[in-house]
Structure formats: C-alpha cells, structure tokens
Amino acid sequence: MKNNIFLNRTVLIATKHQKETVIAPILENEMGVHCFTSDFFDTDSLGTFSGEILRKDNALNTLRTKCELGFNNTNCDLVIASEGSFGAHPTLFFASANEELVMLKDFKNDIEIIAREISLDTNFNGKIVFSEDELLEFATLSHFPAHGIILKSTEINPLIIEKGIVSNKILLEKYRELHKTFSSVFVETDMRAQFNPTRMKVIEKATLALLKKIKNCCTRCETPGFDIINTISGLPCRSCGSPTRSTLSHIYQCKKCEFKEEKIFPRGLQFEEPTYCDYCNP
Missing domain, CATH: 3.30.1490 (Dna Ligase; domain 1)
Known part of the structure; x- marks a missing residue:
C-alpha cells in the first residue's frame, strides 16, 4: 500500500466464533497489522443463527454495531467484523445462498470500508x-x-x-x-463459522475482497477505501455502436475528501458483443 495508515497498528477482530483463523493471516500479511480477539463483549447479543436471540436490525447496521461494541469495550480504534445472512439467492430464488459482509472500521481516522461476498456454496438447511x-x-x-x-x-x-x-x-x-x-x-x-468450514471459506473470500478495497487509495488524498458508488451502463455494441446495458464505467468516491473519479472500461472491454445488444439481438 502506498499510504499504509494501518502499518503496525492493532486490529480487534470482533468475533467469538473463531473467524480470526481466516481473517487474521490476511490482514497481518498484507497490511502489517497485529490482530487479536476479546472476551470483553459478546457478539451473540446482537443475534444468533439458532434463534435464541433474534437479530433486531439489518446485517449492515448490525455489523456496524458489532464494530462499535468492540471499540467501546476494548478502546482499540481499528476493528474488523463480519456478519452473515442465509436464505434465497437475490437473483436465483430457487437456490440457498450465504451472504457475508465484512467491515473494517477505523475510529481514529473516521474510515469505514465494507466488502460483500455472496456464495451459492452453502449447506444451509x-x-x-x-x-x-x-x-x-x-x-x-x-x-x-x-x-x-x-x-x-x-x-x-x-x-x-x-x-x-x-x-x-x-x-x-x-x-x-x-x-x-x-x-x-x-x-x-x-451456521456458526467455527462449525461450518464452507461458511468460513466465504468469510475468507469476503476478507480478500475487503483487502482489495483497502488497497485502493484515493487518487487525490491517498485515503484507503476508494470505492465504487455508482455503475454507468452504455458500453457500445461492437457491431452497430449502440449503447448496451453492459457496464461502461464505474464512479469512485473517497470516504474522506469526497473526491470522485470515473474509470471507464472496468472489464477491460471497449465494446460489447452483439449478443448483448438490444438492437442487434432484440
């Protein structure tokens, strides 16, 4: 990382389900941080998969609360946590899916970076x-x-x-x-992570996606987490040149200085095939 504001800092992994086994090696090797867990608070208080405690909020807000609990109970100003959800896939409704959100919250620099991974590879039943x-x-x-x-x-x-x-x-x-x-x-x-190796692999993938976002720094102020806020369609058809529904560009925005930048051709393609054109293949 060009501007590694996390180097040699301590990271709390807010979990009681051994997620540190996949999260810690990635962060320590790639970010130069030192990871630990704590028994000072119970993440199950926000909801359990087995139903004793129902999750009162959506996954994102629960994840944010989990990080805040970690900070408030340990005074560690750099916290990472994950929150899983299980049910029908958002587009393939006949199939079960595992959605994992992973958040890195830097209370010292007021930065919040989130990654999402959805997988059909789950034994949820x-x-x-x-x-x-x-x-x-x-x-x-x-x-x-x-x-x-x-x-x-x-x-x-x-x-x-x-x-x-x-x-x-x-x-x-x-x-x-x-x-x-x-x-x-x-x-x-x-579905608790330490009893579900398949879910643990999805958490690992989500952490790798988070790391990729962390390493993407703002081109103006170099703050980590320069992330996509909007997708613009309109990639031209290779045959007729008409705009298609395929992605033409991504709009990135800095979480700190709010600088925005458009990056075209994110898939490395300057044209879309006629198969995906509404004019050539209505």
Whole structure:
C-alpha cells in the first residue's frame, strides 16, 4: 500500500466464533497489522443463527454495531467484523445462498470500508425429522460431521436446543433424548463459522475482497477505501455502436475528501458483443 495508515497498528477482530483463523493471516500479511480477539463483549447479543436471540436490525447496521461494541469495550480504534445472512439467492430464488459482509472500521481516522461476498456454496438447511434414518440422511447431505448440526425440540420457540454437534454418537444421543418427549425433532445446519468450514471459506473470500478495497487509495488524498458508488451502463455494441446495458464505467468516491473519479472500461472491454445488444439481438 502506498499510504499504509494501518502499518503496525492493532486490529480487534470482533468475533467469538473463531473467524480470526481466516481473517487474521490476511490482514497481518498484507497490511502489517497485529490482530487479536476479546472476551470483553459478546457478539451473540446482537443475534444468533439458532434463534435464541433474534437479530433486531439489518446485517449492515448490525455489523456496524458489532464494530462499535468492540471499540467501546476494548478502546482499540481499528476493528474488523463480519456478519452473515442465509436464505434465497437475490437473483436465483430457487437456490440457498450465504451472504457475508465484512467491515473494517477505523475510529481514529473516521474510515469505514465494507466488502460483500455472496456464495451459492452453502449447506444451509433445516428439516423436521421423525426417525433416526431421516436424521442421518439429513446429516449426510449436510456434510456432517465436518460441519456441525443443531437439534431443536421444535422449529419455532424451542424449549430445548442442542448446538455444536460434531459426532455421530452425540447426534444420536441428543436425538434420542429429545425424541422421548417430542414426537418430532427439528434438525438444522450449525451456521456458526467455527462449525461450518464452507461458511468460513466465504468469510475468507469476503476478507480478500475487503483487502482489495483497502488497497485502493484515493487518487487525490491517498485515503484507503476508494470505492465504487455508482455503475454507468452504455458500453457500445461492437457491431452497430449502440449503447448496451453492459457496464461502461464505474464512479469512485473517497470516504474522506469526497473526491470522485470515473474509470471507464472496468472489464477491460471497449465494446460489447452483439449478443448483448438490444438492437442487434432484440
């Protein structure tokens, strides 16, 4: 980085789910920082995947609050955190997706840099089961025991929740205990990062995307995080020259001095193929 305002600074990774295992090596190797975690605050207080505490705000605001909690409880002025969401893909509605937001918040310099990664590579799932055979079938499809499983007495407002199950023996023991009282049991994938290697890989990708944004500095004041705020369509068709819906340029803006710059041909293409032209291929 040309202007590394983060060099030799300490970074708090605001997590209790071992996300530092993928985040810390990237930041330390590429930014020259020193990472640590803290038990002084509980990120689960903002919401849990298993449903004991519902997330009261959207993912972005929750992520921002997570960074602020870290700062307020440790006095570390450089904080990174991630927040995951699971559900239908924003465009492929039939498929489950994992969306990860990662934020670096520099309270000393009043800088906030955010990256987003959406992946179809997720085992996110849940099901009501009535037998051990159904349970084991679900476990196999969920990549168990490499990925953890959660058992609940009921899907909604469960009286009993068993989390972090990563062995067949414990899975069957907990299921049998629940099945003595309840006719069915709700089983779901444990989406906490330390119990879900697939999700951990998405967090890693999001962190790499964040690093790329951090390294992109303002061309005027050299503040890190010179980021895209708008996309302009209109890349001309190679055949007829008419503007297409494809991206012509990106508009970047500095988070500090608010300087804006347009960068054309971000895909390295000066023309779009006629296949994607509304005139050549209506």
